[in-house]
Amino acid sequence: MIPADSLPDPDRDATDADDPIAPTETNDPASGAPAESAESAATPRRRIKSFVTRAGRVSTGQQRAVETLGPRFMLPYQPAPADWPLLYGRTAPLILEIGFGMGKTTAEIARTRPDDDFLGVEVHGPGIGALLKLIGEHELGNIRIIQHDAVEVLEHMIAPGSLQGVHVFFPDPWHKARHNKRRLIQAPFAALLASRLAPGGYLHCATDWEPYAQQMLEVLEAEPMLRNTVSGFAPRPDYRPITKFEARGLRLGHGVWDLIYQRV
Numbered sequence: 001m002i003p004a005d006s007l008p009d010p011d012r013d014a015t016d017a018d019d020p021i022a023p024t025e026t027n028d029p030a031s032g033a034p035a036e037s038a039e040s041a042a043t044p045r046r047r048i049k050s051f052v053t054r055a056g057r058v059s060t061g062q063q064r065a066v067e068t069l070g071p072r073f074m075l076p077y078q079p080a081p082a083d084w085p086l087l088y089g090r091t092a093p094l095i096l097e098i099g100f101g102m103g104k105t106t107a108e109i110a111r112t113r114p115d116d117d118f119l120g121v122e123v124h125g126p127g128i129g130a131l132l133k134l135i136g137e138h139e140l141g142n143i144r145i146i147q148h149d150a151v152e153v154l155e156h157m158i159a160p161g162s163l164q165g166v167h168v169f170f171p172d173p174w175h176k177a178r179h180n181k182r183r184l185i186q187a188p189f190a191a192l193l194a195s196r197l198a199p200g201g202y203l204h205c206a207t208d209w210e211p212y213a214q215q216m217l218e219v220l221e222a223e224p225m226l227r228n229t230v231s232g233f234a235p236r237p238d239y240r241p242i243t244k245f246e247a248r249g250l251r252l253g254h255g256v257w258d259l260i261y262q263r264v
């Protein structure tokens with residue numbers, strides 16, 4: 001997890017005035033197609049986003065990393081399938097991470113799994129800089145970053161059946177009931193994720209918010225393209241490091257729930 005002060009306050013009221021994509025009950029959640037009407041056919045309705053665009057201070061070191069390493073490790077969003085072997089300079093299993101925050105976990109996993117390629121998708125500018133800085137410090141050649149909505153990246157840049165894994169670690173929990181519709185893990189998005197996995201590929205989600213953990217379990221159990229690797233919640237696999245915030249939460253008696261599914 002990343003420090004609370006660098007995250008959006010998920011409990012903050014997303015009013016129409018400060019919310020770039022004001023939630024509407026008629027939109028499908030996270031990844032569903034917008035509901036069509038005579039009016040929206042002319043003016044397509046924007047779908048509910050799982051994030052709010054937030055300002056954040058980019059440190060001098062992060063900015064330097066963006067300038068020096070961005071051209072090599074950042075990929076532009078494009079609404080067409082990408083040629084991953086060309087972009088990584090090799091053919092290797094491709095693992096997508098959605099919402100990597102400040103990128104510590106991403107960098108740690110990429111360092112310990114040099115034979116896999118990692119695609120981190122995040123919208124938050126300081127997080128992009130932070131991960132680029134880690135890429136430089138640890139000389140990680142197997143990470144690429146896209147600063148864009150992961151839903152659109154999945155829909156347009158990633159061809160069906162092309163991922164070996166997907167990591168969704170501590171997605172914004174959107175605690176308030178009226179914000180629950182912003183949660184990433186909902187049925188249409190689970191189907192999209194599953195369609196992008198190759199048969200045998202895995203989806204690994206983790207959360208420290210129990211109601212969201214239950215929602216994830218219900219949604220993923222109901223997705224016919226996915227099979228739970230265990231019964232219910234999974235033990236944390238060794239490749240997912242415990243962050244210091246997670247460790248503190250665990251010391252305080254808070255839970256963390258991992259869910260690991262395989263594409264059938």
Ligand SMILES: C[S@@+](CC[C@H](N)C(=O)[O-])C[C@H]1O[C@@H](n2cnc3c(N)ncnc32)[C@H](O)[C@@H]1O
Binds near residue numbers: 051170
């Ligand atoms: C609560 S943070 C968790 C960050 C990190 N995974 C961790 O464990 O520390 C969730 C992150 O997901 C990002 N995010 C949410 N929805 C996203 C989307 N649709 N596309 C890309 N990033 C997204 C947010 O910007 C935020 O940084």
